[in-house]
Amino acid sequence: MASFAMTFYSKKEDESGLSSYYNNKTTIVQEARVFNDSPISPRKCRALLTRIVYLLYVGETFSTQEATNLFFGTTKLFQHKDSALRQAVYLAIKELSTTAEDVIMVTSSIMKDMQSNSEVIYRPNAIRALCKIIDPSMAQGVERFFKAAIVDRTPSISSAALVSSYHLFPNAKDVVKRWVNEAQEAVNAKPSSSLFGSSSSGGGGYLGFGGGSSQPSGAQTMPSTSHITQYHALGLLYLIRQQDRMAVIKMIQQLGGGKSGAGTTLKNPMALCMLIRYSAKVMEEDPNVQRQFMELLDGWLRHKSDMVNFEAARAICEMKNVTATQLNKPISVLQTFLGTPKPVLKFAATRTLATLALTHPTSVATCNMDLETLIADPNRSVATYAITTLLKTGNEASVDRLIKQITGFLSEISDEFKVIIVEAVRSLCLKFPTKHASMLTFLSGVLRDEGGYEFKRAVVEAMFDMIKFIPEAKEQALSHLCEFIEDCEFTKLSVRILHLLGVEGPKSPQPAKYIRFIYNRVVLENATVRAAAVTSLAKFGVNSAEPTLKKSITVLLNRCLDDVDDEVRDRAALYLKVFKEKPLADTYVKEESVFSLAALEAQLVAYVKDPAAAEKPFDSSAVPKISRTQAAQEVARPTTLDTLGPVSKKKTDAPLAPSAAEKQSAYAQELLDVPEFSAYGPVLNSSANPSQLTESETEYQVNCVKHIFKEHVVFQFNISNTLPDTVLEQVSVIMVPQSEEAGLVEDFCIPLPSLSAVSSPGIVYVSFTREDPDAYTIASFQCTLKYISKELDPSTGAPEEEGYEDEYQIEEVELSAGGDYIVPSYASFGAEWDRMRSAPSATETFALTAMESLKAACDSIIEVLNMEALGGSESPTSTSVHTLQLSGLVTGGGGKVLVRSRMTFSRGEGVTLELGVRADKQEVCDLVLAAVGG
Template sequence: MSFAMAFSKKEDESGLSSYYNNKTTIIQEARVFNESPISPRKCRALLTRIVYLLYVGETFSTQESTTLFFGTTKLFQHKDSALRQAVYLTIKELATTAEDVIMVTSSIMKDMQPNSEVIYRPNAIRALCRIIDPSMAQGVERFFKAAIVDKNPSISSAALVSAYHLFPHAKDVVKRWVNEAQEAVNAKSGGYFGSVSTGSGFFGGGSSQSGAQTVPSSSNITQYHALGLLSLVGGKSGAGTTLKNAMALCMLIRYAAKVMEEDPNVQRQMVELLEGWLRHKSDMVNFEAARVICEMKNVTAAQLTKSIAVMQLFLSSPKPVLKFAATRTLAALALSHPASVAACNVDLENLITDSNRSVATYAITTLLKTGNEASVDRLIKQITGFMSEISDEFKVIIVDAIRSLCLKFPAKHAAMLTFLSGVLRDEGGYDFKRAVVEAIFDMIKFIGECKEQALSHLCEFIEDCEFTKLSVRILHLLGIEGPKSSQPAKYIRFIYNRVVLENAPVRAAAVASMAKFGVNSTDPKLNHSIAVLLNRCLDDVDDEVRDRAALYLKVFKTQTLVEPYIKEDSVLSLAALESKLVSYVKDTTAAAQPFDVSTIPKISRAQAALESARPSTLDTIGVPAAKKTSSSPPPPTAAETQSAYAEKLAAVPAFASYGPIFNSSAKPLPLTESETEYQVTCVKHIFKEHIVFQFNVSNTLPDTVLENVTMAMQTEDAGLTQDFVLPIESLSAVTSPGIAYVSFTRDEPEDYATATFQCTLQFVSKELDPSTGEPEADGYEDEYQIEEVELSAGGDYIVPSYAAFGAEWDRLKAGPSVTETFGLGTSVESLKAACDSIIEVLNMEPLGGTEVPTSSSVHTLQLSGLVTGGGGKVLVRCRMTFSQGVGVTLELGVRAEKQDVCQLVVNAVGG
């Protein structure tokens, strides 16, 4: 029975498959390897079962793997070519768990000899790279070099792929194969994939015949593998014009995209190169070149013209894969260049009825981003027809497109809200329903005319909502927006139904929502009804529901509690609170003083919800970050960053007596260009009596090691005295990045010292011995000039902190305040640029005014922060005007709890 036929039967129903693929049974049957004479048919069948088990995730113990491994190697003595291929496949898979596998090296190397059977050599090469110890790589170097340049593509490709897998374990050896890899890239097409047995095949029965036929190959797949190895070892290929393999060209195009991302200055030359590949005979190459151009940063409409023309041709292709690829790329491009993509609208409309619903989905979403207001009703009608035919994943894509369209054409809100409320009643999972709810939330926030209708739709949805998280979020929104509506009482019934019918978390959210109606309503009758409903909740079986009801009933009786417990929209940052508490507990000198909660920055409740859902990123703080992908975790919050820095510094004995950290830089400051041989970033840590500069240093030179790496800092400004420098003992490309510290004492801890430091990286440079990998004995002292480091008045002493600006501004009215006027000049091109600059300089929490209307010439920005070292709360109101020829004029109003804090803010902006 053939392998394919065996899988076509429903063996699971009879239990035969579980017996046939039982690990214990297979180990017992391994005695077939010891029979004399050997039966190739039986052995191939058993090897097939072993490999199948490994592929489906079954594991063998070390002892079992070793037994099977050495039983399999006994089959080397048989000349059956199909059996030999099965042997190689099996030992390659078992080698990762078996012991003493290196003992079969000699048997494998016999099949690697140039005079051995061609059909054996590729399998032997692949198996050998899994078997040998990294220290043996140099001993087989000549075999691999010869195989890489072999005229047979199957042998050459096997050697190249094996070299790719060997590289992490034997980098120095594989790097010496660059010339051979380059030769493989430039090799002309032709040759053979090798001898192909005319017997019954790999898994079938029967023996192979001696005069094996050869099948000519013109795929040039060796170029693809060779190019991949060259990129891995850092080699350079000038064979862009000689590449014939489509996969190799696609890889080269992706390398070109990487080069453009690292160095934007070469973008123009690269675009010319990519446009040449748009005319390639392979659809794969055409698409890859067009996609890279479409995804370039700062790409212009002129540069997109040819790429969009290629995508437009793909839209009318009979191949579904090309249509899908083109529509998906255009859907992403439409977010940033809708006018350019609009040229494809006619072709996209033809795809709305495409039998492939994935293609139709992307066509619809692209049209939603590029269409005009007149086409909205027609598109929504067409969408409604096939929403039930697509998966939740594509439904989310469509809903997100509708969400963007709502804000683009607010006049069409009625049709879009009808569509969203309709799909909200359809079947679907959590992600789909969440996307619809988020879209309705945005309509409530940005389109006032549809607020009450949207709230009614959400009330109907929670009547049958099966997702607790969504019910809680909707109840929270009802508590905020419901009291502001013309008829707030109509929402109470829906909210109280949740108290009667839902689980404990939803009941607790419903209690909180009802309480907000009572606090914000001026109708005594409504307030009395809510009090009655809350009293009923005191008998709830869940303690959270009872406690909330009791709390809000108390608040109703004592009006002074309303502001802090119901109307207050800020909470303490939990990450910052945890960090400060840990430092407080560890600091024995601070134990006698009460813990000061006022030093903890506040965040909005919305920010707190995001913070609680974030993954931990403490291990990645303070070092140069890798490129982020779509699957990367979100960056850490400012509070998480502070906590991580505190943990790192606490592990350094020299800083044990410094006490808690008041503030650390929000993000590392780059002091070198990204392409330089030494890369340095700086983080500043403010203590009560000290300032510590943390320098993250990376060495990108693979053949050089730096020892005794220190940072020399010089300044002419007074107020700081250098204490000591903590060097990096040794820094190589492998151990990078390393951290060097420089500590200063604040001469007057109550003052906010400012200074500019000239910084020089100093080190002893040593070359690495290529044979041993160890640094040479002799080195030389060297230094590397980097950019200046500035200790600023605002950003280094102020921590962002959320506040209710209006109430806090009035509270600080009687305290210290300063008002100054500044002319920012024409160098600041707009009010938006002025807002961004002020936020960056002061490092404060923007509470309002970050969104600047393009037509506005007058604007107000509100900021809030906490000043380190007991400086207290500080609020800033920035009133700005913009006029052509004059630029931005700024009136800076500052209110704080201390006079020197007001001056600190003014100096930060004026400096």
């Protein structure tokens, strides 16, 4: 009745303006005096407690004094025996405890309810409230009670204790870890059996805070047959053992029930699903157990629960390196779900198949007949994934029919699913280029429909790919984009399209037909779009072969000199000047690369601070270049050291990942602040990505960044301590070269004075001198983390006086040939390759037998050489032949290096690679060949 009345009032008060008063914080604080009434009115108190919880739910905050007054006013209601009121009291106590003071004083009232034998409904709520109220240091005092509650035969009590253990675990790990036997007993429990008498719970009985014991009476309800306690207990077991992989593997083996999974003690489907997820995670981290766990997953495919069948099928489908043979059974299960009348199962199956079709389209193609029947499914989410999967697995003959079916229901689905379909069509364009006409008609049609930015951006990106990879579609796609910007409401898309028109338009047979669309933007759009339009017009004036067109462009740019925006006026004036001098035109219009601003800034700062800088001019040839498109993206990215520093906890609202140039700049700034490196000069290169030297779940997490100077190499070890009860002191890293001829001599190590879980992460630097600064040293080091470990006093939080020396072996660190001495740099590959025809060069052929595709070979070569892939060559359009073009700068005055990789792929033999290198120095050519050959 109370909840109904509140719903009725809120609806009326929204119209009368009284809702804000009714749920006003000040009003609620004033009305809290009803807690002091005698006798207590349960109905009024429940209504007020509901309003308090509602305010907290919607984000309202109480001051500490207000929360404390409400909290202790609420505790007065413990004297009333109304069960519904008592539940509301516990809910309010839990929410207010985070703000109120002296909440520990209510512990005795909670403990009284927890030891109540007559009211089972009190005890789960009391357990949940207790874990919010008690201080972590008090966890040991309630340990006996929690142990008994975990093995209680009433599911609500056992589940409350298990879930509360989750909340206690982060702050009382050592205490909760001792409850593993009780959690294991809860997993193995049968609904009809009594779980009392556990030897680990103090000799049985229901133990309270003071140590007394009493056996629950027959007032307890009969246990539920849902086995939900197993789900909660399994989660707690994994939480306790997650740092010990062998313990997790043993747990999965024990609970898995043998090869078929039929003998498992787990009866709850959600618990089995959780066990399957744990199995999949272990298989991903440890391939050695894959065969054994695959047998378990195969057994779960035949489980009586649809939930378990699907989870097992999905786990197999998402495995890395899964074979077509292994996919037969899970695909058969998913195919069965496609014909079920349950929408949830159909949606789950189609979505899983849509994802699998990206990597195994042939295996998924067996479900095409079932998927075609789902195109007309009334659930448009199911229909979307069905059509998306068909687009990925269908043949060329079915393209037109599928496109026609898509058009029929596209207006009925949300933008999120529209994007999924457009991405599938985008992939289809590249798969069947001869069908570009029908797909381009479809894309142009949806571009005119209503939709948000992400949807329109997906369509525009698809057209960009068609222009880039399908020459026959270029003219028609450009025309559609011109029509789109006439009514485009998104500035970012307009600017991108105008840039593309400036690049591709002058190359077309009739460049003049695009001028009208571009100049309309100068007349009708905002300043940002007008400025982009001016730049696009200038490209037509410089790059077009028609002399009359240049005159027309000059007239249009002269009109722009009167624009109200200074950016537009300045661009117009610049390009009018450029038209008169060809060298300026080549530099400012035709040149598609610019200096990376972040890298340029870093090198200029180092140059200014270098004492010897006045004796020599700044060398701009060592600054890497990027394309103008990348430069536009770089300007929009935030530069922050926070994203580059040592290992840290995951941030939910972390900024966009910095570019490689920004990382170089940030690292250079960090090293400038270290006095020991002040005489080293500027940093020539820093690792683009830190090398992970430990696994993600170990107690100490370490990664390494390498910094190359002219005469030194500095290794930066970022270290995190995940143990909350341990502090490490005098932390250092011992590096031993594998070869005596490494060419590096250790200078010193800058240790870390102290490292705790609170202060993590920290940095240890190890410096080496390069014996020959002109040589590109390649070396491998064995690394050991050395420290003094001290336990923290639980009462004071201070480390103990005495500790013990310990070592922790971490993975090797390599100073590689390519990635550590080469910086990615943009270049016009054709022109530069011809220019360096007489430069030092080298050619060698390699057999990459382990590569399963040309795309994998491209990714591997780019990663090894750390060079810039040019012209989109990192994405092969053919499955058998491809040419990868790379460009980079070599540190320490090594100059420019270009690489042309010609590849052929044949199934069973891998990739055959012909690597051609041209550089300013022969040593650089040898370095590149050594990087790939090593």
